[in-house]
Amino acid sequence: MAGKESGEKLLNRKICVVGLGLIGGSIALAIKKEHDATVVGVDVNSNQLKLAQSLQVIDEIADNLEEGIREADLIVLAAPVKKTEQLLEELQDLPLKEGAIVTDVGSTKSKIFQKAAPLHRKNVTFIGGHPMAGSHKSGVQAARAHLFENAFYVLTPSEEATASKVIQLQNWLKGTNARFIEMTPKQHDKLAGLISHFPHIVAASLVHQVKNIGNEDDLVSQLAAGGFKDITRIASSNPEMWRDILLHNKDTMLHLLRDWQKEMKKVETMLLEEESNDIYNYFQTAKKFRDCLPSNKKGALPSFYDLYVDIPDHPGVISDVTGILGKENISITNIRIIETREDIMGALRLSFRTDEDRKQAKQLLENALYETHLLEE
Numbered sequence: 001m002a003g004k005e006s007g008e009k010l011l012n013r014k015i016c017v018v019g020l021g022l023i024g025g026s027i028a029l030a031i032k033k034e035h036d037a038t039v040v041g042v043d044v045n046s047n048q049l050k051l052a053q054s055l056q057v058i059d060e061i062a063d064n065l066e067e068g069i070r071e072a073d074l075i076v077l078a079a080p081v082k083k084t085e086q087l088l089e090e091l092q093d094l095p096l097k098e099g100a101i102v103t104d105v106g107s108t109k110s111k112i113f114q115k116a117a118p119l120h121r122k123n124v125t126f127i128g129g130h131p132m133a134g135s136h137k138s139g140v141q142a143a144r145a146h147l148f149e150n151a152f153y154v155l156t157p158s159e160e161a162t163a164s165k166v167i168q169l170q171n172w173l174k175g176t177n178a179r180f181i182e183m184t185p186k187q188h189d190k191l192a193g194l195i196s197h198f199p200h201i202v203a204a205s206l207v208h209q210v211k212n213i214g215n216e217d218d219l220v221s222q223l224a225a226g227g228f229k230d231i232t233r234i235a236s237s238n239p240e241m242w243r244d245i246l247l248h249n250k251d252t253m254l255h256l257l258r259d260w261q262k263e264m265k266k267v268e269t270m271l272l273e274e275e276s277n278d279i280y281n282y283f284q285t286a287k288k289f290r291d292c293l294p295s296n297k298k299g300a301l302p303s304f305y306d307l308y309v310d311i312p313d314h315p316g317v318i319s320d321v322t323g324i325l326g327k328e329n330i331s332i333t334n335i336r337i338i339e340t341r342e343d344i345m346g347a348l349r350l351s352f353r354t355d356e357d358r359k360q361a362k363q364l365l366e367n368a369l370y371e372t373h374l375l376e377e
């Protein structure tokens with residue numbers, strides 16, 4: 001059975017997604033794309049459920065958790081992390097199908113891991129998960145099957161979870177095209193705290209700083225519409241979700257807050273003393289490190305042959321580019337608009353099946369006076 005489940009399309013299975021928002025919806029779509037499963041949705045918000053059904057993200061609506069999980073082979077908990085803890089408690093008293101896998105998508109892992117421990121006594125396997133990609137948007141209307149493409153997907157299996165169950169779960173989630181990586185819940189919370197949770201505090205604090213001044217001077221808010229909006233995009237995220245994440249990862253957050261205060265103190269001293277070289281080096285070191293961060297498009301998946309084309313923001317430019325390549329029978333496997341400023345097109349990312357196609361496309365577009373690049377800049 002393990003071999004059969006490890007890579008094949010699964011047929012006639014039932015899965016239950018609890019929490020039909022951005023992430024639950026995206027996972028449901030990715031599973032439906034790959035497997036022949038009936039997806040049943042459970043949510044405290046009946047409007048989200050109806051919307052999920054009308055968008056064909058789920059096949060059926062369950063009235064409550066007990067009805068949703070009945071005979072489910074896979075249960076995906078996709079609610080805010082504190083709600084996920086409560087759901088895990090509820091599951092302990094419900095009749096789960098023998099051999100079922102229970103997973104979650106929460107942004108924190110330690111507390112959820114602890115709460116899930118009793119489930120292993122019920123002949124089901126809990127494997128914590130965190131797809132490390134998403135958006136500041138919420139709700140099933142924003143769900144996309146490709147949301148996690150090429151992103152890291154952390155799994156935190158306990159000792160009770162056999163390798164074959166972990167492989168089964170990865171097979172269920174194959175349609176996400178994510179890159180699975182295993183770690184302990186503690187390691188996860190430390191890393192996610194640093195690269196994801198703490199930056200949300202910083203983004204919100206920058207917005208507060210402008211808001212406080214903006215109250216005095218209306219012009220500040222209007223001018224803040226540019227680069228400031230890029231760096232603070234994540235401050236538009238769901239407050240309930242981020243409140244829960246911070247409370248779950250409290251120790252890591254407190255530690256990082258102290259480090260950050262020391263860092264700001266360092267900047268304050270450099271500025272007070274007008275240490276011109278140190279200030280230069282501060283920015284230079286950050287730039288070098290950031291410029292070397294890997295692009296999330298590289299990795300375990302077969303690499304696509306991408307070409308970036310700078311485009312002026314005027315109608316018809318996409319059909320011009322595709323027309324130039326179409327005339328030479330060069331097929332584009334994927335096309336994506338990259339915005340340099342909100343709502344303003346800056347570049348197109350064209351993907352090709354072979355490097356040969358990409359080289360030919362590059363030449364043709366340059367002949368037509370388009371600027372092209374092999375890497376996103």
Ligand SMILES: NC(=O)C1=CN([C@@H]2O[C@H](COP(=O)(O)OP(=O)(O)OC[C@H]3O[C@@H](n4cnc5c(N)ncnc54)[C@H](O)[C@@H]3O)[C@@H](O)[C@H]2O)C=CC1
Pocket residue numbers: 018019020021022023024042043044045048078079080081083084087105106107108130131132133134135136137138139140238241245
């Ligand atoms: N937003 C993001 O980019 C990412 C979020 N996550 C995690 O995914 C989880 C869900 O986040 P989103 O989908 O963004 O939130 P969302 O707000 O879009 O959706 C959450 C859904 O859960 C439902 N819900 C709340 N309490 C519930 C309960 N007790 N029972 C059933 N449904 C309940 C809500 O009604 C809502 O429809 C969170 O734990 C979050 O930490 C993980 C990766 C990325």
Ligand SMILES: O=C(O)C(=O)Cc1ccc(O)cc1
Pocket residue numbers: 106107131132133134135136137196234
């Ligand atoms: O909007 C963004 O870029 C995010 O930060 C998305 C995100 C939110 C929560 C996660 O646990 C992982 C990714």
